[in-house]
Amino acid sequence: MTKGWQSLQLSPLIDIGILQILAVVCVVAIGVFTVFRLRGIIWRGAVMVLVLLTLLAPQFADQDREKLSDIVLVLVDRTASQQIGDRPAQTDETIKNLRDRFADNEDIELRFEDVTGDTDTRMFAAIDRLLGGIPRERLGGVMMITDGQVHDVPASLDLGAPLHVLITGHEDEHDRRLQIRHSADYGIVGKNAEFMVEAIDHDLAKGTPIAVRMLLEDGSEEEIALPANEQYRVSIPVPHAGPVLAELRMDEIEGETDQTNNRLILETTGVRDRLRVLLLSGEPHPGERAWRNLLRADPGVDLVHFTILRPPEKGDDTPINELALIPFPIRDLFEVRLRQFDLIIFDRYQMRGVLPGYYLEKVADYVRWGGAALVVAGPEYLGPDGLSSTVLNDLMPAVATGRIIEQPFVPRVNDAGRLHPVTAAIAGSPNTPPKWGRWYRQLETTISDPDAMTLMTGADNAPILTLQRVEEGRVAMLSSDQMWLWQRGHDGGGPVAELLRRLSHWLMKEPALDENTITTVRSADGDSLILTWRKIGANPDMASVLNPETGAQVNAPFERQADQTWQAVVPMAERGLIRVSARDQNDRTQSALHVDRDILTAETRNTNSTPDILSSLVAQNDGYIGRIEDGLPDFRQIPKDRIRHGLNWAGLIETESYRTIVGGITNLLPIPLIALLVGAICLVGWRVESK
Template identity: 45%
Template sequence: MTREILYDPLIAPVLLAILAVVLAVAIGVAFWRGLTGWALRGAAGLLVLAALANPSVQIENRAALSDIVILVIDESASQRIGVRPAQTEAAQARVEAEVAQLPNTELRILRLGDGPGNEGSLLMTALSEALADEPRARVAGMLLLSDGQLHDLPRAPDLPAPLHLLLTGEAQDWDRRLVVTNAPSFAIMGEPVSLTLRLEDQGAVPPELQGRAELDISIDGAEARRVTVPVGRDITVPVDLPHGGMNVIRFATAPSVGELTDRNNAAVVRINGVRDRLRVLLVSGEPHAGERTWRNLLKSDSSVDLVHFTILRPPEKQDGVPVTELSLIAFPTRELFLDKIDEFDLIIFDRYKRRGILPALYLDNIRNYVEQGGAVLVAAGPDFASAVSLFHSPLAEVLPAEPTAQVLEQGFHPTITDLGRKHPVTEALDAGTAPGDPPPWGRWFRLIDVTPYPDAETVMTGAEGRPLLLLDRVGEGRVALLASDQAWLWSRGFEGGGPQLELLRRLAHWMMKEPELEEEALVADGQDGTLILTRRTLGEAPGAFEVTRPDGTTLTLEPEQVAPGRFEARLEGAGIGLYRVSDGEREAVAALGPSAPREFEQTIASGEFLDPLIAGSGGGVRRIEAGVPDLRAVRPGRPAAGRGWLGITPREAYRTTDITVRPFLPGWAWLGLVAAFLIGAWLWEGRRRVSVARSA
């Protein structure tokens, strides 16, 4: 219970002040002149002023509130290595026991896990949240149970009480980590790419382990290549990418005896392998409306180097014009089709027919080029069904179909086959169309009738269900046959046009073996803690996926069909690291998370980052290894840390339960006191006059 005097003047404070000044002057004059009873009359005046000030007594009934101690327990990844989990558990139990012995004190515990993504330990964010949930006037102290490695120090809040750090770890801890300091996100195929690495030692490293270390390098989970590298300085490592598309490169150094953790001994780098330039040779048999479609497609891609060979004047044309006036230089057919044919990634024959310009030797060399890994696309016109067809040349051995010598001149909608809905070249071209509905594009009006070979894949059909687009693999190469020369109708917007650019782009890139267009593929990808496994196939449903986690454990996932020829499975909440996936036929690897987790950049326990903040609050840093200190109550402003103890400052907070306001004196009491002093002054003056008269 507390009492307090309040004032609520009955008149304006300014007027009350004037009256006080007048009264003081009157008392002073009376005293100076020696008037009888001046003291009693002055006292009566003061009582009148006091009554006008209207004093009252406020009585508060208070209930004491408990003090609060906040304990933030760091349970991030770096706190789960070595002896730290056991230290944390023991320290928490000791703090709970210490707080329980303090009078009128409560303990609030907040546990901190890994930050989202790769943010690391957010200790200050957690402390700010804990302070926001509690009345700051009751917070008597804060303790952090951590290794001192945090990544959000700028978010530190204003501290209302001492902050202490109970430091986990041991003084003899040491660790070695692998850092990727420079790695490109993509690289040119066929050219070595250089990555910069560094091996760093932290803590009390044994002398016999300093200096050099073994480094293992593996690509896509293949057998590792081991090299010896120095520790403590940058290392340049050249790597040759084995294939286009995503390459997953893993660098690792073997853990040493006594090392704190091996979680930072490996780093994963993802590099997308791209071709420097895609070289395409376009051979046009004669000028026609569709020739421009191919040229526009290939020239629109800045990564394509196009060589266009068009026969403008066939040998049978005799118009008497001297040869010297037809061209300045001769077209280098021998150089292109014999000497440098292997430099091309794709050769396109657009309505080409045998006219003797390209000898059989050249065409046989093209056949050999296909079998050794090249690609040929034939866009057939009416000549393909004639006696001068390319089929009647050495190229017949690699073509996917045989012409029947029939040309259908009628309107038809190109239609994707059931197999084509699974194939990456044609899948989803008619997306949004219900089964059985006509395709959402215009018609073509010419089809060269062909008979497919058994190994050929028919992905589109034309008039009367006859093959339109056929794909095949020959030796190491690929061949495609488009049995029509009217794809240009789509580019002109006839009857709404169609996806000719997308179709021809996919077709060209499939033939050049771009990884994203492989029809048989197993792809593993990691996104935001989720491992996504996708199997593309033209056959039946694949078997279950066997996933090998970074720690070596395995699990099985059953894929589900998400589209024709596409099956998918997901692993939610996957940890950071390298995953290996197999479906019994194919294998893939995926890296989840950053190349090296931020939580393991610094693993040696230290209070270095928190020292300024803790010192400013009057707190201290104590190693749990030396024993958990006692908790004591200290006054605000006094040192809150000493040898073997840490201090909290009791806040003496309270809650007001009741307030009562009473007048200092009732009105009749004020009146009686004033009257008593005035009567006393009158009587005193009367006695004084009588005494003076007798003495006279």
């Protein structure tokens, strides 16, 4: 507390604007009295001045000034990398020393703030937040206790106070690690995706080979040699659309600060260069336009469409150019280019001698190899030239009974269809099915294989849309040729575009539309994997996870959930790329991969303690930076315009911030005294002027 003093201040009794007007009026009045030489000018002027001064209310205020403490922010790094080795102990010991050092110094107020985070260290975001809550004129300095691995370092910073950094860890730390320098966000299916990877080990000469294992999705393992401290191109195959994963693992060495960054997840998304669809229409009809418009509207699809206008044995004199016909390239399509197509659609197709049965056998082999076929069946399916008497019929998930149902009906999504991604989006709720338009013709079929899935039914609850996997390929059958009625809006129409798009993309193996998918997440405690199986068909039986470290298999049972999915919790604390599988009660298995993407975060990418990252900002703010293992600096209070650090000392600004405490107030012109004085002046003036 500084010694008290008195200060003169004014506390007007009325608004200052009104007081100014009164002063002007008084000056004008005195001027008028003077010009016209009126009597009593002195007495009147004295009264006016006294009244104006009284209204100004001059006062003497007794004041004391109290010194405010200087605020020093101390940010303590408590992130994941700060838990390595003896860094927590170094941090706690440093905090204790700082508290002891300033315990008896009332001029300095230390404010500690823990900065936490599992994936990165954001010290400067914390500084911005804290500076918003304190008067900047009281800031004496900012300290950081950290390993130096800070991930939100700005290009420049002006605190107006010194920035001192105390580095934990040890100078001789060693951490070899794998790091992606350039990733491949997308890869073309059937080709390789290329990544630029660097194996960093500063104890090895540049280019020294380091053995690294690469684990691929199919369970195979390759060993490659990466040159130390150099970027190297690593390729992984892209066998399918959707997420494609691989993992690199580098052997650990003794004394590493952290081993998690010896692993690296390579992840890309497989995309098909172009989806190629062959659409074969047996004759012109309204339904073929629905398929053509849908597939041509998709920029990722190349459509090849043929409509058989007349069989080759038919002869007439009509010129070919007037019919707009071209020779049907049978050999080119079904021998040379067949496997280039992702989907073949037979839309009300009839043989008619155009396509020999030999080529349909090639189509069957194409499907089993991994292709896809869709049959849109009308009455011609049962005719003598129909597909029901060909080898293609053996692939279909439904068998025609020979009956054609011709009556009004509304297609409906059944219970299995409500779960399947192809139809789940259009199913509506069970209690309030969507209002779709009616169809009038359907081919009666029955399910031919227990693995076939019926998603929609029509008249007499007969299957109208059935799907099935055939070895590596997929097939589907639409048992009606009336879908075009929805496109025309008949009787209110229906979701024809959405249904056909989802159906065709399921056949072309779009991962997002897979009906039997296993998703995995890490449990909250990190010690287990939670497997969720969206399953249609036989109930799941057992979940299995292969330990990537020991090769041991861990099993757990599935349980049905409220949303009709199945869930299993498998104990598995190991992290990385983990192969999971599930078996149903028919002994069929489904495989998937779990990846812990947080293995390599900003916190674990480099765990060596270092002053290099923060040294530039410390220099900008004239601060001290040093390792705690070398001893703490001597902290001193310094004037604002002095040097703020030295080799073994760190300065904290003495801010000269004060708080004023107002004591008693003495009025110089008390109103009772002024009233008596004005009365006395008036009396004296009257006596003098009356003589």
